[in-house]
Amino acid sequence: MRLTTVSLGTSLALAFGLMASTSAMALDTARLSPKDVSFSFEGPFGTYDRGALQRGYQVYKEVCSACHSAEHLAFHNLDEPGGPEFTEAQARALAAAVKIPADPNDKGETVDDKGAPMMRSATLADHFPSPFPNEQAARASNGGSLPPDLSMVLKAREGGPRYVYSIVTGFDGHVPAGFKVTDGKYYNPYFEGWNISMPPPLKDGTVTYSDGTKATVDQEAHDVVTFLAWASEPKMEERKRFGFGVMVFLILLAGVLYAAYRKVWKDAH
Amino acid sequence: MSGPSTYKPNSGFERWIDTRLPLPRLLHDTIRTFPTPRNLNIWYTFGGILTFCLGVQIVTGVVLAMHYVANAGMAFDSVESIMRDVNYGWLIRYMHSNGASMFFLAVYIHMFRGLYYGSYKAPRELIWIIGVLIYLLMMATAFFGYVLPWGQMSFWGATVITSLFTAIPVVGHSIATWLWGDFAIGDATLNRFFSLHYLLPFIIAAVVGLHIWALHVPGNNNPLGIDVKSPQDTVPFHPYYTVKDAFYLTLFVILFAMFVFFAPDFFGNPDNYQPANPLVTPPDIVPEWYLLPYYAMLRSIPNKLMGVIVMGGALVTLVFIPWLDTSRVRSCRFRPLMKQFFWAFAVACVLLGFCGSQSVDAARFGIPLVWVARVASFYYYAFFWLILPIVGLVETPKKIPASIAQSVLGDTAAAPAE
Numbered sequence: 001m002r003l004t005t006v007s008l009g010t011s012l013a014l015a016f017g018l019m020a021s022t023s024a025m026a027l028d029t030a031r032l033s034p035k036d037v038s039f040s041f042e043g044p045f046g047t048y049d050r051g052a053l054q055r056g057y058q059v060y061k062e063v064c065s066a067c068h069s070a071e072h073l074a075f076h077n078l079d080e081p082g083g084p085e086f087t088e089a090q091a092r093a094l095a096a097a098v099k100i101p102a103d104p105n106d107k108g109e110t111v112d113d114k115g116a117p118m119m120r121s122a123t124l125a126d127h128f129p130s131p132f133p134n135e136q137a138a139r140a141s142n143g144g145s146l147p148p149d150l151s152m153v154l155k156a157r158e159g160g161p162r163y164v165y166s167i168v169t170g171f172d173g174h175v176p177a178g179f180k181v182t183d184g185k186y187y188n189p190y191f192e193g194w195n196i197s198m199p200p201p202l203k204d205g206t207v208t209y210s211d212g213t214k215a216t217v218d219q220e221a222h223d224v225v226t227f228l229a230w231a232s233e234p235k236m237e238e239r240k241r242f243g244f245g246v247m248v249f250l251i252l253l254a255g256v257l258y259a260a261y262r263k264v265w266k267d268a269h
Numbered sequence: 270m271s272g273p274s275t276y277k278p279n280s281g282f283e284r285w286i287d288t289r290l291p292l293p294r295l296l297h298d299t300i301r302t303f304p305t306p307r308n309l310n311i312w313y314t315f316g317g318i319l320t321f322c323l324g325v326q327i328v329t330g331v332v333l334a335m336h337y338v339a340n341a342g343m344a345f346d347s348v349e350s351i352m353r354d355v356n357y358g359w360l361i362r363y364m365h366s367n368g369a370s371m372f373f374l375a376v377y378i379h380m381f382r383g384l385y386y387g388s389y390k391a392p393r394e395l396i397w398i399i400g401v402l403i404y405l406l407m408m409a410t411a412f413f414g415y416v417l418p419w420g421q422m423s424f425w426g427a428t429v430i431t432s433l434f435t436a437i438p439v440v441g442h443s444i445a446t447w448l449w450g451d452f453a454i455g456d457a458t459l460n461r462f463f464s465l466h467y468l469l470p471f472i473i474a475a476v477v478g479l480h481i482w483a484l485h486v487p488g489n490n491n492p493l494g495i496d497v498k499s500p501q502d503t504v505p506f507h508p509y510y511t512v513k514d515a516f517y518l519t520l521f522v523i524l525f526a527m528f529v530f531f532a533p534d535f536f537g538n539p540d541n542y543q544p545a546n547p548l549v550t551p552p553d554i555v556p557e558w559y560l561l562p563y564y565a566m567l568r569s570i571p572n573k574l575m576g577v578i579v580m581g582g583a584l585v586t587l588v589f590i591p592w593l594d595t596s597r598v599r600s601c602r603f604r605p606l607m608k609q610f611f612w613a614f615a616v617a618c619v620l621l622g623f624c625g626s627q628s629v630d631a632a633r634f635g636i637p638l639v640w641v642a643r644v645a646s647f648y649y650y651a652f653f654w655l656i657l658p659i660v661g662l663v664e665t666p667k668k669i670p671a672s673i674a675q676s677v678l679g680d681t682a683a684a685p686a687e
Contacts, residue, residue, distance in 0.1 A: 044531045072349050148543075152349070155534060156542035232542075235352070235359040242360070243530020250523045257516040264512045268307055268504055 027178055029194045034162035035169070037222070041229050042161075045244075047237050048230050053084035055209055056227025057094075059220050062207050064150060067142060067198075069130035072151035073231055076124040082237035083230055088124075095122040100129040143184045145197035154225070154232040161225050166190035169221045171200035274298050299485055304503035305510050306491035308677050312382040313489065314517035315375050321518055322372040323477065327470050329365040330414075337417065339463035341456040344419035345544040363533040369411050370536040371525045373559035376404060384590075385611055387599030388490040394591035396483045399476060401587045406473045408560065413466035415557060419459060420541030425554045427454055427462070433567075436574040453547070493669070493676055494599025501674035553628050561625030562618050566649070568629050569642035579646060586653045593653055595661030603667040607660050614652045617645040 040049040057078065060070070075095035078086045086094065102120040104110050112118050122129065131147075132138035139146050148156075157163045170190040181187045185195040202220045209215055230236070276294040278284035287293050336355050338347035351358035380400070383389055389397035416427045431448055435441040450457030488497060497503055504510075528535055536558060540551045556564050563580050570576035601608040624642035631638045670676040 072346075072353065077353075152542045156539050158539050160539075239359060239363075239530055239533070243526060246526050246530060247523070250519060250526060254516065254519040254523065257512065257519055261512045261516045264508050268509060 027176070029179070029192075031192045031194075032166075032170075032189045034159045034166040034190060037162060037165050039161050039222070039226060039229065041226065041236060044240060046240070048082070049226055050085055051211060051213070052223045052226040053230055054086065055207075055211070055213060055219075056223040056225070056230075057084055058209065059202075059207055059224040060150070060227055061094075063201050063220075064224065065128070065131060067131055067138075067147040068150045069132075069147075070128045070150045070231055071130060072127070072149075074125065074127045075122055077234060079124075080234070083234055084227070091124060095124055095126065098122040098129060100126055143197055147198070150228055150231065152232045154229050156232075161229055163190070164228060165221050165225045167196070167198075168201055168224065169217055275302050299481075299506075300511075301505065301507045303485065303506040304488065304497065304500070305506045306489055306497055306502060306673050307504045307509070308491050308493060308673050309489060309510070309513075310492050311517055312378065312385075313491075314514050315379040315382065317514035318375045318518050318521050319372070319379060320477065321522075322368060322375055323470070323474060325364060325368045326372060327474070329361045329368065330467070330470065332361050333365055334467060337463075339417070339460050341419060341459050341545070344417060344459060348418045359533075360529070363529045367525065367528045367533060367536065369414065370528070370557070370559065371521075372407065373411070375521070376407060377559070380404065381615060384614075385601045386490055386492055387494050387594065387596070387601070389591045390494075390594060390596075390599050391591070392487045393483075393490060396480060396487075397591055398588055399480045399483060401584075403473055403476050403480060404587075405584065406469055406476065410466060410469040410473065411557065411559070413462040413469070416459065416462045417466060418541060419545045421543045421545055421549070421551050422538045422541040422554070424454065424545035424547065425551055426556055427458065429554055430556075431458075433573075433577050436577045438574070490599060491673060492600060492602060493673060494602070495669060495673065498672050499674065501678070502672055555626060558622065558626070561623075562621035563625075565621040565625030565642040566646045568625070569639050569646055583646070583649055586650070590653060590657070593657045595658050596664065596666070597661075598666040598669065603669050604660075604664055605667060606664045607656075610652060610656050610660060613648065617648045617652070620645045621649070 040046055040052065064070075075091055075098075078084050078094060079088045079091040098121070099119040100122045102110075102118040105118065110118060132141060135146060154160045154164060159166075167188060167190050170188045171186060173187065173189055175181060175187045179187070179194060182195045185197055186199055187194060188196040188198075202217045202224075204217055205215050206217075206220060207215050213219060233239075274294055274297075276287070276297040278287050278293070283293055333351065336347065336351045336358065338344055348362070351362050353359075355361075383397060383400070412426075412430060416423045431445055431454065434444045434448060437444060446452060448458075449455070450461055488503075538555060555561075563583060566583055567576045567580040570579050596604060596607065598604055601611050621642060624638045624645070627638050629639060633641075
């Protein structure tokens with residue numbers, strides 16, 4: 001397709017196409033197929049594992065949110081049915097623990113006496129704050145790369161949950177001979193081009209789970225991927241439940257109509 | 270069939286209405302008593318299914334438009350807000366996005382059925398041509414609609430398709446600028462696409478009215494491709510075909526619901542869950558599946574203008590089919606040679622679709638797909654411009670039954686499966 005875009009006159013595509021092809025010249029650095037893991041939310045009846053969602057929020061909050069935004073999520077989502085289902089009091093407490101930029105005060109000031117931006121505790125109505133004020137700031141802090149927003153990352157990547165699981169756990173391989181890890185990047189064969197800007201985010205014990213679950217890398221990755229799956233598709237459980245009812249209705253309706261069809265046509269053919 | 274009306278008003282009130290506005294008469298004649306060949310098979314239920322699809326798209330689309338914001342800075346987030354914050358917004362939006370695919374699935378079956386049974390042949394040429402017009406309007410509407418969520422594939426798909434106009438010599442770039450409303454795709458483009466996406470479905474509805482009106486003059490073709498000769502050949506549309514259409518429509522809706530509720534992103538592209546970014550070109554720009562065969566034709570021609578002409582010509586060709594087919598027999602059921610070319614044509618279309626879905630330099634079994642697409646494109650043209658006229662002249666058709674009634678009710682050994 002790269003060639004076609006060029007032939008269609010998009011010079012921009014030409015530039016990007018050349019960049020991609022030169023970096024791939026020495027070695028085939030196409031990404032590996034994602035690891036084969038399974039999740040509770042798969043299949044027509046799959047639901048989110050409530051414990052994994054709550055633990056996953058903790059991993060997101062303590063690890064991912066240092067660099068990644070999730071701007072489509074609001075704190076009130078945390079106590080809604082089909083999600084982590086924290087109690088309302090718990091969700092309020094989780095929100096209050098997060099500081100977000102305050103509105104201007106009655107003197108029109110947005111910074112305090114020392115010149116620092118005024119902050120306030122988040123409420124249930126607030127969306128998750130972004131770690132950086134703008135894209136330039138995010139790039140400046142991350143070696144020129146932009147950490148993607150995580151609200152829909154599972155739906156926005158080929159391979160979905162397996163892809164994201166493989167990325168966050170895929171740093172432990174040995175760098176193959178002939179492959180040069182770019183300065184400031186990390187080797188991750190599950191990422192296209194194998195050079196990823198994200199440092200390995202998880203190790204054993206990165207978080208301490210309050211429910212006593214042992215925080216292995218695998219457990220943390222599994223939990224945070226479950227959380228991100230819910231973040232991408234918060235109405236999944238409602239959708240599947242609703243769909244089951246619709247299917248039962250339609251199959252019964254089809255049965256009734258088939259009987260009517262047979263009766264009407266009995267003597268016609 | 271159009272003819273003397275059999276409508277008899279049941280009450281004074283109906284008579285009063287009928288003498289002033291003959292709407293009860295119209296409904297009676299078109300839906301109730303309309304004489305319909307008694308041998309229509311499952312493939313003839315797709316007309317009703319398509320009407321249903323159009324209705325679903327309009328109803329869900331009107332609701333989506335209540336919440337959607339046609340602004341390059343807000344469109345993506347407004348769609349996501351529909352998915353998260355609007356009551357049952359996820360249902361409405363998934364019905365609309367999957368509904369487009371189901372609509373095209375049904376229209377392709379409907380068109381292949383028309384080709385197979387010769388439904389475009391005299392006296393039904395205008396039904397076919399109006400149908401081609403509906404198909405073109407559907408493609409335009411679907412393209413505009415795909416741009417609206419303003420994701421990466423929306424933006425870059427729109428870039429590729431609108432820049433096709435720059436292939437036109439001399440005035441091409443001016444036309445593209447005029448279409449965009451700007452010097453690049455942006456807010457002005459999104460707004461006009463939204464406006465047109467809301468307008469075109471109602472034009473489609475009007476043209477569907479013409480399609481059905483034209484159908485009610487000669488009446489339905491049928492799998493035997495022979496004319497209705499006596500009242501024994503037909504049954505009244507209601508209840509025979511209302512109940513049959515309703516049953517098969519329900520099966521179709523079950524398939525539809527499986528996608529909406531259990532695989533809503535099956536037809537989607539992950540890139541479209543990333544907001545449009547004019548500075549980052551996705552590695553593969555792929556249109557929705559229903560446009561892939563034409564996209565493959567476009568890409569298989571190295572010259573841009575020629576590619577556009579080949580693609581456009583493939584669509585325009587459809588209009589001429591009624592006069593390209595020289596056979597006296599309509600149905601492929603009695604055309605042993607044509608039947609084989611027909612299925613080869615279906616395979617060519619699927620192959621083209623597959624080639625369109627792969628990256629342009631891909632190969633299978635050592636064969637570059639661009640050459641597969643070239644051969645399939647050649648066959649597409651040859652099928653209509655060479656095979657259809659020639660086979661009609663040289664082929665010896667099988668023996669055709671004397672009447673529909675004899676075929677269905679008479680000697681059962683000779684009767685084709687209903």
